[in-house]
Amino acid sequence: MLKTDSRLVEKGDTFIAIKNVNTDGHDFIESAIKNGAVKIICEHGNYSVETQIVPSTRKYLEDYLYNNYYPKFKDMKLIGVTGTNGKTTTCYLVYQMLNKLGIKCAYIGTIGFYYGNHKEELNNTTPDIDILYKMFTEASINDCKCMVMEVSSHALDMNRIHGLLFDEVAFTNLTQDHLDYHKTIENYANAKKKLFYKTRNDKVAIINGDDPMFETFINPENNNIIVGKNSNDVKIIDVKLSHLGTHFSFSYDSNIYNVSIDMVGLYNVYNYLTAVMLVNKLGFSIEDILNITPDIKAPSGRMELIKYNTNSIFIDYAHTPDAVINVLKNANMYKKGKIITIIGCGGDRDRTKRPIMADETLKYSDYAIFTNDNPRTEDEKQIMDDMTSHLKSHNFEIIYDRVDAIKKAIEMLREKDILMLLGKGHETYQIIGKEKIHFSDKEEVLKCIKK
Numbered sequence: 001m002l003k004t005d006s007r008l009v010e011k012g013d014t015f016i017a018i019k020n021v022n023t024d025g026h027d028f029i030e031s032a033i034k035n036g037a038v039k040i041i042c043e044h045g046n047y048s049v050e051t052q053i054v055p056s057t058r059k060y061l062e063d064y065l066y067n068n069y070y071p072k073f074k075d076m077k078l079i080g081v082t083g084t085n086g087k088t089t090t091c092y093l094v095y096q097m098l099n100k101l102g103i104k105c106a107y108i109g110t111i112g113f114y115y116g117n118h119k120e121e122l123n124n125t126t127p128d129i130d131i132l133y134k135m136f137t138e139a140s141i142n143d144c145k146c147m148v149m150e151v152s153s154h155a156l157d158m159n160r161i162h163g164l165l166f167d168e169v170a171f172t173n174l175t176q177d178h179l180d181y182h183k184t185i186e187n188y189a190n191a192k193k194k195l196f197y198k199t200r201n202d203k204v205a206i207i208n209g210d211d212p213m214f215e216t217f218i219n220p221e222n223n224n225i226i227v228g229k230n231s232n233d234v235k236i237i238d239v240k241l242s243h244l245g246t247h248f249s250f251s252y253d254s255n256i257y258n259v260s261i262d263m264v265g266l267y268n269v270y271n272y273l274t275a276v277m278l279v280n281k282l283g284f285s286i287e288d289i290l291n292i293t294p295d296i297k298a299p300s301g302r303m304e305l306i307k308y309n310t311n312s313i314f315i316d317y318a319h320t321p322d323a324v325i326n327v328l329k330n331a332n333m334y335k336k337g338k339i340i341t342i343i344g345c346g347g348d349r350d351r352t353k354r355p356i357m358a359d360e361t362l363k364y365s366d367y368a369i370f371t372n373d374n375p376r377t378e379d380e381k382q383i384m385d386d387m388t389s390h391l392k393s394h395n396f397e398i399i400y401d402r403v404d405a406i407k408k409a410i411e412m413l414r415e416k417d418i419l420m421l422l423g424k425g426h427e428t429y430q431i432i433g434k435e436k437i438h439f440s441d442k443e444e445v446l447k448c449i450k451k
Contacts, residue, residue, distance in 0.1 A: 002041075002064065003032070004130050011036030017043070018057050020128075020158070025057070058159075062129060066163040069133040073140035078164060079148040079278055082192045083172025083208070085323045086271045087125070087150040089263075090172060092299040093275035094148045100292045101284055106139035108132070109150035110317075111299050111426050115139050126155030129162055146282070153191040165200035168281060170274050171207045171217040173267075175322030189216050196222060204281045206274050209233075225281075227273045234273055239266055243305065243312055243334045243418075252277075257286060263298045264305075265330040301425025303327060304442065308449045311337075311413045315441050317425025319346065319373070321356045324422060328364035337416035338366035340409050343423055344373030344402070345383055347431075354386040358396075365420070367412070368396040371405035373423040374431040402430065406444045421445065 003009045004018050006028035015032035017025030017040070029040055029047060039050040043057055054060045079094060081087050088110045095114065098105035106115035108127070113120040113135050126132070126149065139147055155161055174189055196205055196219045203221060207214050209228030218224050227234040237256065239248040241264065248269050249258045261272050276289050298304075306313040318327045324343065331339055341361050345354045361368045370387055372380055384398050399405040409419050421441050424430075430439035 002061075002130070003037075004061065004128065006032035006035060006037075009035040009037045011038075013037050014039040014041060016041040016057050016061055018061060018128075019043075062159075062162040065129055065133040069137050070163055073136040073147075076136065076140055076144065077146040077168075077282065078166045079146065079168045079170075080151040080161075080164075080166040080195055080198075081148070081170045081172065081274070081278075082151045082153070082156070082195045083170075084175045084320055085318075085326070086172035086267060086274075087152075088299055088317070089268065089271040089302055090170060090274050090278075091148045091150050093272060093296055094278050096296050097275060097279045097284075097289060097292060098146055098148075098282070100295060101279070101288060103146055103282070104142075104144045105146040105148060106135075106142075106144040107148050108135060111301075115142055115144050118142075124154075125150050125152040126160055128158075129160050132160060148278075151192075151195050153188055156194045157191040161198070165198055166195070167199070167201050168204040168206070168278050169195050169199055169222075170205070170278060171196070171211070171214065172271065172274065173208055173211045173322065174213045174216075175320055189213055193217060202281065204278070206277045206281075208270055208274070210270070223281075225277055227270060227277065234277060236269060236273070239269055241266065241330060241333050243331075252286065255286070257290060259290060259293060261293060261296070264303045265326060267326045267330075268298070268303075299426065301427070301442070303330075304425075306442070306445055306449070308410070308413070310416045311419065313410075313419040313421065313445055313449075315421045315425060315445070317427075318343075318422045319424075321353055321360055324357055325360050325364065327422065328361065328420060331418050331420055332364055335418050337414060337418065339364070339418045339420060340412055341365040341368045341420040341422060342371055342402075342405050342409050343368065343420075344371045344375075345387060345423075346374045347376035347378030347380070347383055349376075351386050354383065355390055358387040358391060361422075362391070362393050362396060366395065369405045369409055370396060370398050371402045372400050372430070372432075373402070376431050377433055402439065402441075403444055406441070407448055410445070410448050 001013050003013045009032045015037040040047050041052045081090050091109050095105050095107040110125045196217050203223050205222035205224045207217050207226050209226035209231045225233045229236045235251045237249045245262050247260045301317050304315040316327050318324045343361050424441050428440045429436045
């Protein structure tokens, strides 16, 4: 079997040395041979097993996978969703809707690879091409008729989705993120834009028309459907928010529909309507979709509510400035006491967003505790300095240990206060150095309130 990860090589496998942004597979050839590789495909070198030199191992891999795997799933309906925030929720809603409507659907994204009873964690939102093609094949073999997947800017820029054409695509929003990789917001937008030129068949494109950059994602060759407050396609009319759910109405195709969803926040209205239109354009009526909506849930770690006495504790994956603003603005809409927020910034990632996230946190919180969030190989003190050195406010403190930060915040809660625990959401690990240690915000909260 052809493998790109030397750690996964078994006796009899062929190892292909792929160059990525941060790693070069040629550095791991000897490790692959030690693990049992009997053939090496690379761009240079001479090794103790059969060796094939090719001009580009990436091109060789793309052609191999397309020729050997693509025919096995080419008839599956493909749905791709991109954007800074909302990809996971939108895709997970589509995944649930289709399965509840009788269409076996698989999902690939931040929270894993799902189909039927199968749930598998992934290292990347959009895996590299070899893993991706094999998951598509696995889903097809298991009778999945649709695949909904999150498509990251990295995947589009690195061509991880080589050869794939989508029946439906969607754009959620675009805000600052990943500038450590893309350098400018324009480069970031252009990477995501590529998805809208990888369409086939009905070429459905659902676009958030209230995002300032929405026109970037309009390809005239697509069947573009705009969702927004001023849209002539899918118009959001009235929204009523609470910490237990959201009620709203929207107009589409000369009809007005009233909806209640078990999700909080205005941004989830956009996520939900994007999912509704993706499913509608696969042949299901709006009425059919509304009938199953009471059974649809947000993914784990997306404004997940834990009640504690008169307090509300929300766990959310918000880790970009825009996501932090959205969740905290919504919390302020129904707060009756104070808002305490726990947040950090990931190490070895975009440093420019750190002071912005700290500023926005303090703007919409009564008190903040800045703590570790996957510091990786970066000095935790440097991360905190980036976040706080410019601050003149005194309504925050730094507690590096995330468990201690959670304990302190819960101890601070008084009548009807809200605790916002942001950044990790569904994640069940903390990356310190190069070690991934088991850690769950939800588990730590439950332990603390149990005591």
